[in-house]
Amino acid sequence: xxxxxxxxxxxxxxxxxxxxxxxxxxxxxxxxxxxxxxxxxxxxxxxxxxxxxxxxxxxxxxxxxxxxxxxxxxxxxxxxxxxxxxxxxxxxxxxxxxxxxxxxxxxxxxxxxxxxxxxxxxxxxxxxxxxxxxxxxxxxxxxxxxxxxxxxxxxxxxxxxxxxxxxxxxxxxxxxxxxxxxxxxxxxxxxxxxxxxxxxxxxxxxxxxxxxxxxxxxxxxxxxxxxxxxxxxxxxxxxxxxxxxxxxxxxxxxxxxxxxxxxxxxxxxxxxxxxxxxxxxxxxxxxxxxxxxxxxxxxxxxxxxxxxxxxxxxxxxxx
Amino acid sequence: xxxxxxxxxxxxxxxxxxxxxxxxxxxxxxxxxxxxxxxxxxxxxxxxxxxxxxxxxxxxxxxxxxxxxxxxxxxxxxxxxxxxxxxxxxxxxxxxxxxxxxxxxxxxxxxxxxxxxxxxxxxxxxxxxxxxxxxxxxxxxxxxxxxxxxxxxxxxxxxxxxxxxxxxxxxxxxxxxxxxxxxxxxxxxxxxxxxxxxxxxxxxxxxxxxxxxxxxxxxxxxxxxxxxxxxxxxxxxxxxxxxxxxxxxxxxxxxxxxxxxxxxxxxxxxxxxxxxxxxxxxxxxxxxxxxxxxxxxxxxxxxxxxxxxxxxxxxxxxx
Numbered sequence: 001x002x003x004x005x006x007x008x009x010x011x012x013x014x015x016x017x018x019x020x021x022x023x024x025x026x027x028x029x030x031x032x033x034x035x036x037x038x039x040x041x042x043x044x045x046x047x048x049x050x051x052x053x054x055x056x057x058x059x060x061x062x063x064x065x066x067x068x069x070x071x072x073x074x075x076x077x078x079x080x081x082x083x084x085x086x087x088x089x090x091x092x093x094x095x096x097x098x099x100x101x102x103x104x105x106x107x108x109x110x111x112x113x114x115x116x117x118x119x120x121x122x123x124x125x126x127x128x129x130x131x132x133x134x135x136x137x138x139x140x141x142x143x144x145x146x147x148x149x150x151x152x153x154x155x156x157x158x159x160x161x162x163x164x165x166x167x168x169x170x171x172x173x174x175x176x177x178x179x180x181x182x183x184x185x186x187x188x189x190x191x192x193x194x195x196x197x198x199x200x201x202x203x204x205x206x207x208x209x210x211x212x213x214x215x216x217x218x219x220x221x222x223x224x225x226x227x228x229x230x231x232x233x234x235x236x237x238x239x240x241x242x243x244x245x246x247x248x249x250x251x252x253x254x255x256x257x258x259x260x261x262x263x264x265x266x267x268x269x270x271x272x273x274x275x276x277x278x279x280x281x282x283x284x285x286x287x288x289x290x291x292x293x294x295x296x297x298x299x300x301x302x303x304x305x306x307x308x309x310x311x312x313x314x315x316x317x318x319x
Numbered sequence: 320x321x322x323x324x325x326x327x328x329x330x331x332x333x334x335x336x337x338x339x340x341x342x343x344x345x346x347x348x349x350x351x352x353x354x355x356x357x358x359x360x361x362x363x364x365x366x367x368x369x370x371x372x373x374x375x376x377x378x379x380x381x382x383x384x385x386x387x388x389x390x391x392x393x394x395x396x397x398x399x400x401x402x403x404x405x406x407x408x409x410x411x412x413x414x415x416x417x418x419x420x421x422x423x424x425x426x427x428x429x430x431x432x433x434x435x436x437x438x439x440x441x442x443x444x445x446x447x448x449x450x451x452x453x454x455x456x457x458x459x460x461x462x463x464x465x466x467x468x469x470x471x472x473x474x475x476x477x478x479x480x481x482x483x484x485x486x487x488x489x490x491x492x493x494x495x496x497x498x499x500x501x502x503x504x505x506x507x508x509x510x511x512x513x514x515x516x517x518x519x520x521x522x523x524x525x526x527x528x529x530x531x532x533x534x535x536x537x538x539x540x541x542x543x544x545x546x547x548x549x550x551x552x553x554x555x556x557x558x559x560x561x562x563x564x565x566x567x568x569x570x571x572x573x574x575x576x577x578x579x580x581x582x583x584x585x586x587x588x589x590x591x592x593x594x595x596x597x598x599x600x601x602x603x604x605x606x607x608x609x610x611x612x613x614x615x616x617x618x619x620x621x622x623x624x625x626x627x628x629x630x631x632x633x634x635x636x637x638x
Binding site: 016095098099101102103105106109110112113115118119121122125127128129130131133135136137156159160161263264265267269272273278279280281282283286288291 | 417418422432441446447450586591
């Protein structure tokens with residue numbers, strides 16, 4: 001095997017570097033794979049496979065053609081002020097999408113079917129039916145974000161009988177989903193959602209969006225008393241003190257959070273012990289190297305052959 | 320409104336009699352509705368709407384034309400040795416089917432996505448990813464029973480990416496489901512199922528089926544270590560001491576149980592405190608009167624007009 005194609009720089013900070021390194025090295029025929037640049041301005045590097053690279057790592061690589069993000073979001077790249085002006089490719093992988101939909105359907109059903117209540121009752125040896133169990137068709141799940149991930153989760157919730165509502169930055173039209181768009185559509189979206197699922201990208205517009213001003217616009221009643229919040233977007237979108245305040249004020253009845261402002265979530269965060277909050281350690285949709293690397297390598301070869309890159313990030317939008 | 324049609328006897332022991340009574344009384348135009356026979360051999364009663372009626376209650380009603388079960392199973396009727404020889408109609412309701420599929424998908428996802436582990440970790444303020452999270456496509460969910468309920472749940476799990484296997488008494492063919500049938504097909508079914516979901520009817524053949532001899536045939540490995548059992552069929556199908564023994568022996572890794580030999584589950588049952596077992600109080604698919612009564616009344620009118628009854632029970636099969 002000759003290394004006649006441009007090299008790949010691996011910069012998967014915070015992930016299992018071994019799994020990515022092994023997958024890329026196993027499959028990258030004809031490409032050298034580097035864990036760091038071989039000196040400043042390394043001319044061999046043609047592509048970077050990256051997650052939250054150290055700021056400045058990717059600048060001054062004269063032959064860098066594109067950066068591949070290994071997670072669905074790209075905020076971890078765009079925060080680097082020295083990020084070079086080359087195309088950025090988002091991950092769009094059926095495996096990643098399926099894992100995220102699993103998480104969303106799991107959390108929707110656990111709230112809908114009163115999982116927390118039944119676990120409390122089991123601990124008390126109490127046999128008691130929740131007497132007002134609504135049907136799925138009595139519940140509107142509102143998808144905050146209708147990208148690849150939001151659309152797939154909506155389709156799967158629709159198949160289970162839930163009513164679906166959706167909000168996106170720009171106009172969308174989706175079978176079975178009442179679509180709202182832009183700032184002017186947000187109030188109507190919030191007013192009809194019993195469960196709000198956040199799958200937005202983190203941008204300057206969405207930073208801190210899940211906070212008291214938004215929670216005050218949530219539906220005031222509905223089958224669960226107050227709406228449920230599920231955040232599998234980014235921690236930077238939520239104000240954690242406001243989530244607790246909204247639960248205390250009855251603006252929210254419960255929350256499932258997979259992402260946090262600081263990760264790992266600090267051991268003294270009051271979220272851990274709140275019985276209304278379900279916490280997972282940013283595992284809603286983990287990128288699995290062996291499922292994602294083959295398509296990245298195919299895109300590199302296609303791009304070398306003159307074909308356009310797919311799933312490009314629009315830097316002015318931020319995703 | 321004249322009571323010119325045959326009367327309806329309501330015998331919904333153990334259910335919310337008020338809701339059934341109100342729904343039937345509100346919608347049963349032209350029919351008298353009785354909470355008990357008006358004397359022995361009440362000739363007015365044409366139909367019974369029943370759940371576990373007191374043994375003998377339905378005998379000697381000379382004009383009884385059919386019995387409508389308000390639950391999906393009919394074991395509660397067939398155990399009455401004095402049950403009159405009239406047609407028995409099972410409930411087949413989209414609402415009931417949807418509720419059962421919700422329960423099955425909920426429990427499959429909660430086991431698949433390590434809900435119990437993450438709840439334990441949350442209690443310990445521990446941020447730790449379950450590192451071997453399989454994809455849905457790595458998991459085979461085995462449906463023990465492929466009636467209306469099993470088929471609908473299988474379709475919805477298939478849409479989430481799970482592999483599906485199914486077992487039924489007689490041969491079935493279902494898109495996306497590897498089907499096995501009869502005693503001779505049971506071992507192959509068990510050998511490939513990572514999660515076994517029981518939705519069988521309770522008959523003499525299925526009584527006690529979920530016990531050690533079956534558990535010994537379960538798959539010995541797989542992504543969860545040992546298989547998971549979900550029982551939303553009938554408590555009479557499970558030997559509860561054997562479920563605990565199978566968990567202790569590593570033949571099972573976890574269980575979700577909605578039904579029990581004795582309901583309510585006795586307060587001193589060891590199942591309550593077993594962290595590997597998730598208990599719900601027979602709520603997987605509750606029959607909701609307002610969703611089911613209209614179709615029952617339509618069938619009564621159709622039957623009076625000479626049309627055949629739908630969803631009839633075969634007493635020799637027991638379901």
